[in-house]
Amino acid sequence: MSPPRAILIRSMVVVRLALILILAAVAGAAQNKPDFSGIWQAVNTAAWDLQDHTGALGLPPGQGVVEGGAIPYQPTAAAKKQQNFTNRHALDPTEANCFLPGVPRATYMPYPFAIVQTPKLVAITYEFAHALRTIPMDGSAHSDLGDTWMGDSRGHWDGNTMVVDVTNFNDQTWFDAAGDFHSDALHVVERYTLADHDHIQYEAAIEDAKTFTRPWKISMPLYRILDKNAKLLEYECVYYLQEERFRKAPFK
Amino acid sequence: MRMKILVGIGAVALGAVPLAAHHAFAAEFDVNQPVKVKGTITKVEWVNPHAWLYVDVKGDDGKVINWRFELGAPNAMIRLGWRKESVPAGLEVSITGFRAKSGENVGNGRSIILPDGRELFSGGSGPGSEGKQ
Amino acid sequence: MRTRFFVSLIFAAAAGAQTYTPPRTPDGQPDLQGMYARNGVVGLEANPPENPIDPGEKNPLSVSARADGLGPYPKIFQQGGGLIRQGRQQRRTGIVDPEDKKLPWRPEEEAKRRDFLLHMNPPADLRHVELNARCALPGPFQGEDGNNPYTFLQRAGEVLIIYDYNHTSRVIQLDGRPHVGKNIRLFMGDSIGHWEGNSLIADTTNFNGRVAYSREIPYLSDQLHTIERFTIADANTIDYEVTIDDPVLFTKPWKVAGYFARSPKDTQSLEFACAEGSQTLVNIFGKPPER
Numbered sequence: 073m074s075p076p077r078a079i080l081i082r083s084m085v086v087v088r089l090a091l092i093l094i095l096a097a098v099a100g101a102a103q104n105k106p107d108f109s110g111i112w113q114a115v116n117t118a119a120w121d122l123q124d125h126t127g128a129l130g131l132p133p134g135q136g137v138v139e140g141g142a143i144p145y146q147p148t149a150a151a152k153k154q155q156n157f158t159n160r161h162a163l164d165p166t167e168a169n170c171f172l173p174g175v176p177r178a179t180y181m182p183y184p185f186a187i188v189q190t191p192k193l194v195a196i197t198y199e200f201a202h203a204l205r206t207i208p209m210d211g212s213a214h215s216d217l218g219d220t221w222m223g224d225s226r227g228h229w230d231g232n233t234m235v236v237d238v239t240n241f242n243d244q245t246w247f248d249a250a251g252d253f254h255s256d257a258l259h260v261v262e263r264y265t266l267a268d269h270d271h272i273q274y275e276a277a278i279e280d281a282k283t284f285t286r287p288w289k290i291s292m293p294l295y296r297i298l299d300k301n302a303k304l305l306e307y308e309c310v311y312y313l314q315e316e317r318f319r320k321a322p323f324k
Numbered sequence: 325m326r327m328k329i330l331v332g333i334g335a336v337a338l339g340a341v342p343l344a345a346h347h348a349f350a351a352e353f354d355v356n357q358p359v360k361v362k363g364t365i366t367k368v369e370w371v372n373p374h375a376w377l378y379v380d381v382k383g384d385d386g387k388v389i390n391w392r393f394e395l396g397a398p399n400a401m402i403r404l405g406w407r408k409e410s411v412p413a414g415l416e417v418s419i420t421g422f423r424a425k426s427g428e429n430v431g432n433g434r435s436i437i438l439p440d441g442r443e444l445f446s447g448g449s450g451p452g453s454e455g456k457q
Numbered sequence: 458m459r460t461r462f463f464v465s466l467i468f469a470a471a472a473g474a475q476t477y478t479p480p481r482t483p484d485g486q487p488d489l490q491g492m493y494a495r496n497g498v499v500g501l502e503a504n505p506p507e508n509p510i511d512p513g514e515k516n517p518l519s520v521s522a523r524a525d526g527l528g529p530y531p532k533i534f535q536q537g538g539g540l541i542r543q544g545r546q547q548r549r550t551g552i553v554d555p556e557d558k559k560l561p562w563r564p565e566e567e568a569k570r571r572d573f574l575l576h577m578n579p580p581a582d583l584r585h586v587e588l589n590a591r592c593a594l595p596g597p598f599q600g601e602d603g604n605n606p607y608t609f610l611q612r613a614g615e616v617l618i619i620y621d622y623n624h625t626s627r628v629i630q631l632d633g634r635p636h637v638g639k640n641i642r643l644f645m646g647d648s649i650g651h652w653e654g655n656s657l658i659a660d661t662t663n664f665n666g667r668v669a670y671s672r673e674i675p676y677l678s679d680q681l682h683t684i685e686r687f688t689i690a691d692a693n694t695i696d697y698e699v700t701i702d703d704p705v706l707f708t709k710p711w712k713v714a715g716y717f718a719r720s721p722k723d724t725q726s727l728e729f730a731c732a733e734g735s736q737t738l739v740n741i742f743g744k745p746p747e748r
Binding site: 399 | 577580586587621727729730731733735736737740741743
């Protein structure tokens with residue numbers, strides 16, 4: 073075979089290969105993001121108290137998950153936090169009434185949650201109180217409906233990090249069982265990054281100009297549940313609480 | 325203008341009731357105790373499974389009593405264009421409905437009559453709450 | 458994209474002119490993802506007991522089954538099922554087997570059911586309060602159809618069904634695992650499934666004996682076993698049929714049909730927080746003592 077012809081054939085092969093690779097890349101582009109699907113759980117004591125805390129009966133000790141150590145309350149809010157803490161057994165909406173834990177508390181409740189990731193929509197289902205979040209990944213704007221317990225979530229990619237912007241909160245949830253709270257101006261930005269197949273590095277940035285002097289952040293690893301045939305079961309907190317409170321009903 | 329007010333002539337439905345009304349009316353309310361009160365809205369709880377309307381009502385003795393009325397599910401009402409701002413505090417209304425079996429100042433709201441005479445149906449679980457009878 | 462095109466061609470050829478060929482998910486399942494309104498899944502049994510918990514209502518469904526445009530359901534629902542037009546076809550709804558809608562109750566269980574209903578107005582105790590009124594998980598049958606949409610999501614090994622109603626969800630596992638052990642009881646049951654052509658078949662067990670079928674059938678037993686068929690009929694419709702096999706209450710299984718109609722594109726999923734705003738138990742029973 074003459075050299076020019078060989079070169080011609082080789083270059084045609086290269087061009088064909090390039091075309092195939094380009095087509096494959098285009099087809100695969102949408103699928104080229106990390107997949108967070110699976111069952112996960114936080115292994116820390118953030119649900120009891122986001123900040124450093126000593127052990128007590130029923131309270132596991134823990135180092136805090138707040139970057140910088142302390143939650144930067146405004147003075148009146150700091151006083152309210154103290155009142156919340158003192159009366160937490162009656163006032164904690166989640167521990168006392170089984171109400172939805174809000175975001176980010178739902179992430180670190182001591183119960184597993186499942187991420188189901190599809191290109192346009194990510195769903196997170198939580199075993200605790202069957203809490204649910206749906207996170208459109210389609211670039212849509214937040215809804216105009218406020219007053220929600222779990223927020224309105226909209227996600228997008230920042231490289232390999234899934235960023236979720238959460239707004240439209242009511243002021244009814246606490247961040248933990250120690251009385252840490254927020255107003256309806258709460259704005260949370262979560263970042264989910266796969267450290268490796270079985271670990272997510274999770275961050276939540278908290279902004280609430282009515283409650284805090286500045287934005288602040290929490291971060292923690294999330295661990296994949298590797299047990300065989302793992303699945304979410306039901307922790308129907310409200311139902312169990314009703315069984316206890318209304319066992320001797322009627323009351324009048 | 326953010327507040328949506330349904331403009332209409334005559335009766336306007338506040339919400340379509342879902343296929344199975346969330347739960348039975350008769351467990352809590354008494355169809356044999358119809359009530360009608362007139363007063364000022366003090367608060368709206370725009371919550372599922374039922375929105376609640378709180379109304380200050382002046383009794384015959386001049387005392388003001390706060391009544392609360394159960395309406396339909398906000399999610400149903402929202403999908404029809406209603407918002408919490410549609411029933412603001414301060415609005416003078418008449419409410420018809422059915423009293424709670426407990427005898428308290430609680431009712432299942434059937435309809436709300438606005439100051440201009442328009443009647444809005446609650447979309448709640450009581451008889452006639454869809455506005456047609 | 459090219460792969461999908463070729464796969465669709467092959468399936469279209471194999472399926473023939475009449476059958477709809479849905480697109481496929483990346484892992485090869487027929488794709489039924491999206492948001493839908495559910496219709497017709499609960500139907501009226503023939504000769505239901507006098508409905509004691511809505512004594513003013515002759516037809517227990519009539520509170521919502523108005524044929525006057527206020528609800529999405531036409532008159533047919535006042536008869537508790539039948540045929541509805543969706544897309545190009547009539548679709549089956551309500552109880553479809555037995556055809557006479559006389560459910561095969563065991564007589565002693567039917568008597569217990571009637572007695573239970575009589576104690577629901579007013580509720581004699583907590584146990585006689587409808588689960589819907591308690592903001593409990595609705596099980597497979599209830600779920601506030603029509604105004605509260607359903608969303609289907611798929612990934613390798615599972616189908617997730619999300620109900621806006623009470624932020625409910627259920628997973629149908631497609632990875633060949635067995636059911637969970639018999640001492641785990643669930644409101645939504647435990648579902649394992651597989652695809653047969655365009656039909657997702659889900660086998661569900663491990664119910665907890667508290668789940669209602671309808672207002673007239675306020676509980677099904679913990680021996681309930683359901684087999685559901687979700688059949689992709691066209692781009693906007695999933696036909697649904699469930700076989701209800703409860704050997705404690707009934708002498709044989711019976712079947713209910715319905716369908717899911719794809720929601721309009723701008724339909725929003727809305728949070729339905731239930732327990733957080735519910736005053737029902739306090740209104741019925743009064744305030745419980747402090748803990």
